[in-house]
Amino acid sequence: xxxxxxxxxxxxxxxxxxxxxxxxxxxxxxxxxxxxxxxxxxxxxxxxxxxxxxxxxxxxxxxxxxxxxxxxxxxxxxxxxxxxxxxxxxxxxxxxxxxxxxxxxxxxxxxxxxx
Amino acid sequence: xxxxxxxxxxxxxxxxxxxxxxxxxxxxxxxxxxxxxxxxxxxxxxxxxxxxxxxxxxxxxxxxxxxxxxxxxxxxxxxxxxxxxxxxxxxxxxxxxxxxxxxxxxxxxx
Numbered sequence: 211x212x213x214x215x216x217x218x219x220x221x222x223x224x225x226x227x228x229x230x231x232x233x234x235x236x237x238x239x240x241x242x243x244x245x246x247x248x249x250x251x252x253x254x255x256x257x258x259x260x261x262x263x264x265x266x267x268x269x270x271x272x273x274x275x276x277x278x279x280x281x282x283x284x285x286x287x288x289x290x291x292x293x294x295x296x297x298x299x300x301x302x303x304x305x306x307x308x309x310x311x312x313x314x315x316x317x318x319x320x321x322x323x324x325x
Numbered sequence: 326x327x328x329x330x331x332x333x334x335x336x337x338x339x340x341x342x343x344x345x346x347x348x349x350x351x352x353x354x355x356x357x358x359x360x361x362x363x364x365x366x367x368x369x370x371x372x373x374x375x376x377x378x379x380x381x382x383x384x385x386x387x388x389x390x391x392x393x394x395x396x397x398x399x400x401x402x403x404x405x406x407x408x409x410x411x412x413x414x415x416x417x418x419x420x421x422x423x424x425x426x427x428x429x430x431x432x433x434x435x
Contacts, residue, residue, distance in 0.1 A: 216368075244423055246425075252427075253425055253427040253428050254414065256425070259422075303368055305423075315371070316361075316371070318367070318368035319367065
């Protein structure tokens with residue numbers, strides 16, 4: 211079955227540093243990838259939608275200069291949290307969509323803790 | 326803009342009960358609706374996918390229905406077990422727009 215790999219699963223970083231999260235579709239080409247954020251005891255919130263080869267579309271309230279998304283190939287999208295602060299500590303999840311009427315596949319998420 | 330609502334927000338039942346989780350959406354022009362399970366601190370596990378041309382899907386003790394015209398889906402869990410305790414999320418999506426409900430936190434008491 212289709213698998214989406216997200217790496218790293220956990221990361222702890224100091225305030226002011228940048229963190230890159232990778233999302234790979236392992237056995238299919240993902241035309242679209244979604245990035246979500248989930249704060250404790252809250253629902254998943256869509257941050258941005260990225261299509262291969264084009265700029266990501268960010269949801270209202272999500273700073274595109276802080277959360278850099280790159281979808282350089284049909285199997286890889288990256289989310290970089292730049293100059294991370296403690297309030298950026300959250301659970302980040304990606305999902306990938308194969309072209310056509312197929313289910314979404316999710317990564318296992320990345321737990322980011324900024325100290 | 327699509328809005329997805331899940332009712333109830335939380336549900337606690339004794340083991341063995343049958344239960345229904347509800348999901349409603351405002352824009353019926355969807356491609357698919359998908360139900361997920363999320364355990365605390367973990368990623369999402371896909372439970373059932375209903376394509377827009379389908380009315381229901383079944384997997385084991387789970388049955389999901391879809392009524393596009395009324396903007397509703399239900400997830401039926403039969404003979405609930407403590408291991409079913411989790412947050413259940415529904416998501417509706419079309420080609421490039423995907424929205425989650427806030428989820429229903431289910432607790433099944435032994």
